[in-house]
Amino acid sequence: MKLRGWRRRDEELDEELRxxxxxxxxxxxxxxxxxxxxEAAALREFGNVGLVKEVTRGMWGRxxxxxxxxxxxxxxxxxxxxxxxxxxxxxxxxxxxxxxTAIFSVVNAVLLRPLPYRDPARLVxxxxxxxxxxAPANFIDWREQSSSFEAMAAAQLWSLTMTGRDRPEQLEVxxxxxxxxxxxxxxxxLGRTFAAGxxxxxxxxxxxxxxxxxxxxFGGGTDAVGRQVMLDGEPYxxxxxxxxxxxxxxxxxxxxxxxxxxNLGRRVSDRRGQSLRVFARLKPGVTLEQAQADMEKINRxxxxxxxxxxxxxxxxxxxxxxxxxxxxxxALLIILGAVGFVLLIxxxxxxxxxxxxSALRRREIAVRIALGAGRWRVVRQLLTESLVLSLAxxxxxxxxxxxxxxxxxxxxxxxxxxxxxASLDAGVLLFTLCLSVFVGLLFGLAPxxxxxxxxxxxxxxxxxxxxxxxxxxxxxxxxxxxxxxAVSLVLLVGGGLMMRSFLxxxxxxxxxxxxxxxxxTVPLAGPRYATDEQRAAFFQRLTTQLGSLPGVxxxxxxxxxxxxxxxxxxxxxVEGRPAPPDAERPAAVYRVVRxxxxxTMGAALLQGRDFTERDDDASPGVLIINEALARRxxxxxxxxxxxxxxxxxxxxxxxxxxxxxxxxxxxxxSEPQPEMYLPHxxxxxxxxxxxxxxxxxxxxxxxxxxxxxxxxIDSDLPVSRVSSMEEVVAESVGQQRFNTLLIGLFAATALIxxxxxxxxxxxxxxxxxxxxxxxxxxxxARGRDILGMIIRQGLALTVIGLAVGLAVALALxxxxxxxxxxxSTTDPLIYGGVAAALTLSALLAxxxxxxxxxxxxxxxxxxxx
Amino acid sequence: xxxxxRYQNRIELLQGTLDLLVxxxxxWGPQHGYGISQAIRVNSGEVLRVDTGSLYPALHxxxxxxxxxxxxxVSDNNQRVKVYRLTAGGRKQLASERSRWEQLSEAIxxxxxxxxxEGEA
Numbered sequence: 001m002k003l004r005g006w007r008r009r010d011e012e013l014d015e016e017l018r019x020x021x022x023x024x025x026x027x028x029x030x031x032x033x034x035x036x037x038x039e040a041a042a043l044r045e046f047g048n049v050g051l052v053k054e055v056t057r058g059m060w061g062r063x064x065x066x067x068x069x070x071x072x073x074x075x076x077x078x079x080x081x082x083x084x085x086x087x088x089x090x091x092x093x094x095x096x097x098x099x100x101t102a103i104f105s106v107v108n109a110v111l112l113r114p115l116p117y118r119d120p121a122r123l124v125x126x127x128x129x130x131x132x133x134x135a136p137a138n139f140i141d142w143r144e145q146s147s148s149f150e151a152m153a154a155a156q157l158w159s160l161t162m163t164g165r166d167r168p169e170q171l172e173v174x175x176x177x178x179x180x181x182x183x184x185x186x187x188x189x190l191g192r193t194f195a196a197g198x199x200x201x202x203x204x205x206x207x208x209x210x211x212x213x214x215x216x217x218f219g220g221g222t223d224a225v226g227r228q229v230m231l232d233g234e235p236y237x238x239x240x241x242x243x244x245x246x247x248x249x250x251x252x253x254x255x256x257x258x259x260x261x262x263n264l265g266r267r268v269s270d271r272r273g274q275s276l277r278v279f280a281r282l283k284p285g286v287t288l289e290q291a292q293a294d295m296e297k298i299n300r301x302x303x304x305x306x307x308x309x310x311x312x313x314x315x316x317x318x319x320x321x322x323x324x325x326x327x328x329x330x331a332l333l334i335i336l337g338a339v340g341f342v343l344l345i346x347x348x349x350x351x352x353x354x355x356x357x358s359a360l361r362r363r364e365i366a367v368r369i370a371l372g373a374g375r376w377r378v379v380r381q382l383l384t385e386s387l388v389l390s391l392a393x394x395x396x397x398x399x400x401x402x403x404x405x406x407x408x409x410x411x412x413x414x415x416x417x418x419x420x421x422a423s424l425d426a427g428v429l430l431f432t433l434c435l436s437v438f439v440g441l442l443f444g445l446a447p448x449x450x451x452x453x454x455x456x457x458x459x460x461x462x463x464x465x466x467x468x469x470x471x472x473x474x475x476x477x478x479x480x481x482x483x484x485x486a487v488s489l490v491l492l493v494g495g496g497l498m499m500r501s502f503l504x505x506x507x508x509x510x511x512x513x514x515x516x517x518x519x520x521t522v523p524l525a526g527p528r529y530a531t532d533e534q535r536a537a538f539f540q541r542l543t544t545q546l547g548s549l550p551g552v553x554x555x556x557x558x559x560x561x562x563x564x565x566x567x568x569x570x571x572x573x574v575e576g577r578p579a580p581p582d583a584e585r586p587a588a589v590y591r592v593v594r595x596x597x598x599x600t601m602g603a604a605l606l607q608g609r610d611f612t613e614r615d616d617d618a619s620p621g622v623l624i625i626n627e628a629l630a631r632r633x634x635x636x637x638x639x640x641x642x643x644x645x646x647x648x649x650x651x652x653x654x655x656x657x658x659x660x661x662x663x664x665x666x667x668x669x670s671e672p673q674p675e676m677y678l679p680h681x682x683x684x685x686x687x688x689x690x691x692x693x694x695x696x697x698x699x700x701x702x703x704x705x706x707x708x709x710x711x712x713i714d715s716d717l718p719v720s721r722v723s724s725m726e727e728v729v730a731e732s733v734g735q736q737r738f739n740t741l742l743i744g745l746f747a748a749t750a751l752i753x754x755x756x757x758x759x760x761x762x763x764x765x766x767x768x769x770x771x772x773x774x775x776x777x778x779x780x781a782r783g784r785d786i787l788g789m790i791i792r793q794g795l796a797l798t799v800i801g802l803a804v805g806l807a808v809a810l811a812l813x814x815x816x817x818x819x820x821x822x823x824s825t826t827d828p829l830i831y832g833g834v835a836a837a838l839t840l841s842a843l844l845a846x847x848x849x850x851x852x853x854x855x856x857x858x859x860x861x862x863x864x865x
Numbered sequence: 866x867x868x869x870x871r872y873q874n875r876i877e878l879l880q881g882t883l884d885l886l887v888x889x890x891x892x893w894g895p896q897h898g899y900g901i902s903q904a905i906r907v908n909s910g911e912v913l914r915v916d917t918g919s920l921y922p923a924l925h926x927x928x929x930x931x932x933x934x935x936x937x938x939v940s941d942n943n944q945r946v947k948v949y950r951l952t953a954g955g956r957k958q959l960a961s962e963r964s965r966w967e968q969l970s971e972a973i974x975x976x977x978x979x980x981x982x983e984g985e986a
Contacts, residue, residue: 012947013921015945015947016897016898016921016947017917017921019897019899019940019944019945019946019947020897020898020899020917022944023899023900023946024899026942027903046917047916047918048918051918052918052921052922055918055921055922056921056922056924056925058922059922059929060925060929
């Protein structure tokens with residue numbers, strides 16, 4: 001629009017100059033010159049038409065721009081003249097804007113950026129109860145009977161071993177229906193994705209690679225397509241490579257690096273093995289509600305046709321984006337709110353600073369207005385100065401953000417999807433620019449309006465602050481301090497609650513001692529490990545060899561490492577009790593362990609005995625249970641000697657031979673469920689076991705030796721997830737640590753900024769009252785009285801701020817309750833502690849200027865005007 | 866751009882005076898650019914010739930500052946011309962520039978003919 005106005009003005013200028021020439025020519029002709037002569041003369045007189053146009057055009061819009069340029073230069077000059085003020089202001093703003101930029105870049109990456117699929121708003125998940133996987137036969141019925149979707153596809157995770165390259169490698173691969181890429185609407189960057197029907201038996205040995213995996217294993221060579229890889233001992237042909245930003249699945253199995261067709265084979269009629277995650281694309285125009293209604297109808301029919309398997313199962317259609325970010329949203333938004341509060345406090349501080357500054361410039365401003373500058377013109381000049389500051393702060397903040405961004409990305413827990421892709425992209429830069437301008441207006445407007453609303457003659461006459469205006473000025477500054485204290489109280493309460501919750505969380509006894517325990521997962525694959533006996537023999541041999549390494553105190557293995565692995569649940573029956581109906585059949589978390597597991601992990605065996613190498617198939621069935629299971633099944637009875645049959649485990653009758661203390665299972669924050677341990681030699685030997693090795697504290701890093709021993713037995717086996725148990729524990733509270741760290745950091749920043757704010761206002765107040773203090777001292781007041789007076793004044797402000805902050809905090813922190821572990825949002829200890837900490841820092845901030853006040857020399861002060 | 870800066874130097878040099886002349890000319894009524902330049906020439910007894918390269922930038926600048934306003938009109942011989950008119954702000958500006966000019970010229974005259982100093986013999 002602006003451009004069109006410009007062009008019109010250009011045409012008008014043309015016409016204007018042409019009419020000038022025409023008139024000049026006609027005048028000459030009227031005076032008797034020939035038309036040719038007249039035209040030539042007029043042109044000569046006129047001069048260079050193009051140049052005239054150019055210079056004239058230069059006048060357009062210049063007035064405003066020139067004034068802005070003047071203001072800008074003046075602002076920069078003011079910055080140079082008061083470098084201390086400028087440095088403090090820019091630094092404060094950089095802190096606020098930088099923190100906001102960094103957090104926004106994470107929010108942008110995790111919550112705002114669309115998923116890397118075509119038209120992702122139409123992608124949904126279809127799952128039982130909103131999260132449970134789906135049995136193959138149900139999926140097939142859904143796909144055939146539903147009418148709301150363009151396409152529907154299923155996926156399941158397959159952890160496998162890739163061999164045939166340098167080192168055997170453990171891979172996460174997704175088996176997906178051939179239509180999956182159609183659902184997602186993404187094409188391969190190289191080669192192709194799956195063709196229709198490639199998920200049928202006999203055609204499924206093709207694989208699509210992720211960009212990262214292709215780079216790593218094929219060096220990014222275009223000849224990768226058509227090559228073969230060995231997955232779990234079978235050859236697969238590479239048919240395609242996905243684009244770099246492609247990732248699937250976006251929640252659960254987020255580390256998948258390759259995709260192979262899902263061949264359901266005989267499982268097409270399986271309604272029990274719930275292993276599939278179902279994804280679908282809504283037809284255009286079909287709403288979520290319609291799809292939900294459609295699926296519910298089908299689900300009801302299935303429940304009638306197959307009551308045994310489908311009774312009580314619900315189905316829910318959810319937006320894929322919601323599924324991915326839904327869990328992270330509350331925490332991130334709260335963190336964004338916290339960092340916004342920090343910025344508010346920073347603004348208040350800078351506003352305070354520039355108000356004391358503008359008090360000093362009152363005469364300058366009065367002179368400007370007296371000389372005829374309009375009030376608006378002066379406000380504009382002052383705002384330009386604020387903008388210079390805030391943009392400088394924004395630039396410094398960007399620097400800060402780009403630096404902390406790397407830290408945030410690496411700190412970000414695995415459970416925060418896409419956090420590692422956080423970067424300062426165009427959107428974030430725009431955000432920072434807008435924020436800087438907004439902040440400049442925010443802290444600049446009040447002082448600018450305030451200092452131009454001035455009684456001219458008054459300010460020109462008196463050199464010192466007129467008393468009435470001074471007080472009004474002071475009141476605005478006091479209000480700012482009250483606000484600062486209130487906002488930082490809210491932040492500190494939030495930070496305090498998070499900290500307390502985190503301490504509660506990490507001081508919980510996990511039931512084992514993670515210190516000095518190393519873990520590594522060894523998955524067995526291929527014909528050499530086809531039977532339970534072969535697998536059991538391998539782990540027996542491996543643990544024996546590891547046990548003889550120097551520094552190793554004890555070695556064992558478990559199917560699913562607590563906190564780091566899956567949690568499977570199996571049903572069981574207690575012998576001698578009537579079989580309960582299906583729905584009430586007891587179940588417990590199922591673990592398979594080798595002897596010495598409890599000793600190695602430092603888990604307390606409360607009663608009975610551990611497993612031994614003699615607890616094999618030939619000997620009587622045994623089992624160890626946890627306290628929770630003992631309490632649940634035999635309250636007040638002696639569980640030892642009781643017998644249990646575990647479903648699917650060879651229907652063997654097993655005697656309870658031991659009871660262990662409850663150990664944390666899947667998630668750190670949840671309560672232990674009933675759990676049962678089966679001896680490795682007496683159970684269906686899992687294909688993948690995790691080794692646990694306890695070493696003496698002074699022994700060297702055991703990781704390399706672990707790998708060496710595995711490869712000494714079989715060089716085709718991958719060793720994955722080598723990490724200490726402490727790392728596993730740390731990872732399981734990663735999300736909480738991330739939240740606590742950030743909110744705590746912002747709360748600490750708020751505390752410091754608020755203290756600086758109180759200090760600034762009190763220093764200014766003392767400077768203002770030098771005269772009055774001098775009079776008081778001259779009249780016989782003691783230093784102590786003055787000290788008390790100043791501190792009382794400062795504390796009064798703090799207390800008002802605390803009261804306001806408490807009210808706001810009580811109302812606001814309720815949104816945090818979902819982030820807290822066993823801490824009430826009204827925890828009086830936190831509120832009290834935070835109020836005390838704030839009062840103390842305010843006291844300190846008042847003390848320094850108050851001390852200065854007592855040092856006032858009455859003679860000097862009385863002369864001071 | 867050296868060429869432009871040369872022109873601008875000239876504008877700077879003439880600015881105060883040219884503005885004064887333009888505003889004064891418009892006091893007699895709305896006028897187009899060519900008319901203004903002719904009027905200044907005639908009224909100054911053919912002494913002052915206003916360069917178009919100064920006149921039009923000045924007109925556009927004055928318009929931007931709100932001293933004059935402009936509109937398109939059809940002239941006596943049926944042609945579209947852009948006509949400038951003095952605004953209230955321009956009237957005020959004219960008064961102050963006029964008094965400044967009078968002070969200035971008075972001061973210069975006085976400086977050239979100092980009283981109490983020795984006269985020309």
